[in-house]
Amino acid sequence: MIPAPFAYARPTTVDEALQAIADGGEDVKVLAGGQSLIPVMRLRLAAPETVVDLGKVEGLRGVRDDGDAIVIGAMTTHSDVLADPLIAEHAPLIAEATGTVADRQVRHRGTFGGALVHADPAGDLPAVALALDAEFVIVGPGGRRTVPASEFFLDYLTTAVGEGELLVEVRVPKLAGSWGMHYEKFNRVAQAWSIVAVAAVVRRENGRITEARVGLTNMGPTPLRARQVEEALAGAEATAEAVAAASERAADGTEPSSDLNAQADYRQHLARVLTRRAVSTAAGL
Amino acid sequence: MTAVEERTGTPGPDKEIGKARRRKEDARLITGRTTWTDNMVLPGMLHLAVVRSPVAHARITNVDVTAAREAPGVVAVFTGRDLADEQGSLPCAWPVTPDMVNPGHPSIAVDQVNHVGEAVAVIVARSKAAAQDAVELADIDYEPLPVVLDMEQAVAEGADLVHDHLESNTSYHFVFDAGETGTGGDTEQAFSGADVVVSRRFVQQRLIPAFMEPRSAVVQPQGDNYTLWSSTQIPHILRVMAAMVTGIPEHKLRVIAPDVGGGFGGKLQVNPEEILCLLIARRLGKPVKWTETRSESLMTAHHGRDQIQYVDVAADREGNILGLRVRLLADMGAYLRLITPGVPALGAFMYPGIYKFPAYRFECDGVFTNKVPTDAYRGAGRPEATFAIERIMDELAVELGMDPLELRRKNWIDAAEFPFTTVAGLAYDSGDYETATQQALELLGYDELREEQRRRRESNDPVQLGIGISTFTEMCGLAPSRVLGSLAFGAGGWESASIRMLPTGKVEVVTGSTPHGQGHETAWSQLVADSLGVPFEDVEVLHGDTAISSRGLDTYGSRSLVVGGSAVVKAADKVIAKARRIAAHLLEASEDDLEFSGGKFSVRGTPGTGLGIQEIALAIFAAHDYPEGIEPSIDAEATFDPENFSFPHGTHLCAMEVDTETGFVKIRKYASVDDVGTIVNPLIVEGQVHGGLAQGIAQALYEEAIYDDDGNLTTGTFVDYLVPAASDLPHFDTGNTVHAAPGNPIGAKGVGEAGCIASTPAVVNAALDAVRHLGVQDIRMPLTPERVWRAIHQGGDGGDRAPARSNAQAVDSSDAPSTSGGAL
């Protein structure tokens, strides 16, 4: 478990980082918390020519209030997220999901941005970002652009962050009105990734669900929105029966993988059960 | 933990035995400020990396290591061919039958590889990184052979062969028949007359010992002498075996196990890499080091369990058991390692458990497959046996419509019947199953939980509750040498200790039981402090170096305190006897008038006189004044060979919640009452029970080594080989009963394996008890949520798991750079 040799750069600004990536040769990897990158390098499943460490880059770590949104720097660690008052106030779902990530040691190093760019289908934060309609701010040699969550996760371990680009921050819109949120994670041991998980964000008014957003973790190569469930819930009565009926559609159209933890049919079953639980809790039922 | 806190309050007056002392070795072990083998740095030391087979079964058609040889920092590359003439065969010390077939076990493959991960070349380089980089440059061609993985297929007519020069995949057929041995009646007859026969097939999945410190070996040649440091459980056995394999004379080979970070049986082995280090150091005349990566460890260190058990039990309608029949297929893997064949054979004697079976027959086939060899893993044979008997007793209870506890009670050995010779011929020493069971029922809150179970059933709660029972015993204190001889084991089971009294009164205890994390230093210090009446702090325990502790048989099979600790006590007795003569001389009294207590000799009836044993140590060091005709030393040595095993027992109860919607199982409460004989240190006992429970529960719920159809280990990292952490385990309510073992001076029975042996069936029985009313009869271990869900909703035992890795933390393996040689 010794990585292949690589060159190492430690820039201090975003511009320097972009330059280091440009200069780094054929295969350049950006290092955030290293909790996903270092293991694959040690297994020699990745052998980058250059590693550009973002650890000393200024301005990428922390959360700020930006009026109608909160902005989370890509290098904000999982443990920073858990302690942050803005996240607790406006997007507690992120903290809830982050609390289920790995163990203390990993959360101390792993970053919000790293987890999203890595886009592991079993990772917990992509489905959350999707359910919260987050926006991703990407910089590259061509400048700065913002990509909505619905266009960010492209495929297995693949996002809209292109070669030579960096994710710098994630904007999470503040939600107006009475919203409830819940992340329902299913795994075998506490420090493990999700076998399946469901992020539910539900707006409730006068005994009705006015809007629901449901993100699915590990039900395909990318995180998914359970659109059929969302449609069935929009305007439905906030009752256990209505939620249960809508949740039956959680796996519609999904093609999850089969692995040691679950075969596809069981994953689809879990998606239905966990959606019912997640939405029920989010709706305060 | 509560039990410990209560106990700490009430130790005997100033007695060390029974004190919940914190372990004196822990500060250095936990902070790492000690010598682990991989910390060794010697001048000029070279580093080895092993090129390993990426295929499970193939002929090696070409080995090209030219590029590897030319890589930066590489000093030499050795192939199997290079070492073929001097490598011999790794030893198998347990030929369980006279006609057992042993294909031989090369340390490095020469013409054929028989499991993924087998060594095919070794890179020697100036740094570990340079060695590892060159691994990828070794170019080896393989001509694939059919891969044999499934035991039931492997023993079928016309099966593909693992070793094509052998006639079949069966290594041996071992039989124990109580009728033939004269310890029981005729089994066939018992079954033919029975009202009820219950038959089950249980699968003991393959497990990986997963010790914390990876294996590591360092060899330093000095002239024609060699020192081998190894992260091993068995420096003494390793020395003898390595001498025989390499031809290095035994007296020219010193083996040192410095502090060792766990083993669980996984380091009870003569490893290929230890031999390769010796051979290469001899070739090059330079010190070498090999330290495995975690991936190598999971893939190539020996595995455990992996048996298919066919179990039949016969009884009458009233629930009186009449006979037990066990047939095993035991997966040896590709080769026989140190005690590979003996593990299931050792288990043979434990299948009758705590019950009075009148008839018993056991048969086992050792089967070769293209997997890494199996060998000792915490419990070694006994967890498998305990699982089978405790599971089948529950099945029988269901069949008879009896309460599972009632059925056990009706058939277990009563307290008044000890010592009791079982149908397997073992003489159980002492115990009281009823008392332990009563205490466990109270700890669990059995009646309330049964009531809750009823309520949940009636209301059709999605979360059902079950209670599982395991009333177990095990044979410990391995082992009486004569018994081992009768079982064809290659060594004895005695243990040795010596005590050196230093001039300042401090005491050095040399033990042959080499610890690898158990706390021997603390427990032995407590024993000696009581025996010699010296302060606990004045005792130092030395171990693990064959030049310091020249005789020993090391640590496994819950033997250390029972056998090794007893040797220490015997040595202390000899020290006192020798000191008595000197004390008599110095006090000018007759030996008969001296009494020894609290570390002091005093003349009976003469208060105020007295001489401490630590003072005597100084006096005899000076040796100015001592009796004629004796040597000027009070040091002593003792070897203890028990006459019988010891038999810890206990009752473990598990209450389990099963979410019938998802199949998720959660232990609600766990209570265990163990009788491990005299307790020297309650904190260590508690720690051993906790760790054992964690591993036994892990077999039931989490761990399983899975190979894909090509023989690749799918569970090759801790992402997929699931070892539970403290956060995944419940609070343990533990208790003890104490029936001293009559067979050793301490009265200890052994505690290292108890939790691991007892817990697995309690957990599985609990899950089944929760969902039996839904039609579930069995669920295969580990009880993954998917299996539980399938068993409930689709019937069967939950079936096979899909053999693909989970995608978490993965990069598609097609992304991998060329890893021909595959050393991850």
Ligand SMILES: Cc1cc2nc3c(=O)[nH]c(=O)nc-3n(C[C@H](O)[C@H](O)[C@H](O)COP(=O)(O)OP(=O)(O)OC[C@H]3O[C@@H](n4cnc5c(N)ncnc54)[C@H](O)[C@@H]3O)c2cc1C
């Ligand atoms: C034992 C263990 C258990 C875990 N369990 C979970 C779990 O339960 N749930 C879960 O969600 N995750 C889990 N993780 C993963 C954890 O969340 C990681 O922290 C995360 O996946 C990656 O974050 P990182 O900061 O470590 O990124 P790194 O490993 O440093 O990088 C990951 C990838 O993203 C790229 N990258 C990182 N930052 C940027 C950026 N700003 N711009 C462009 N590219 C970037 C890197 O080049 C790399 O390809 C676990 C990890 C471990 C080791």
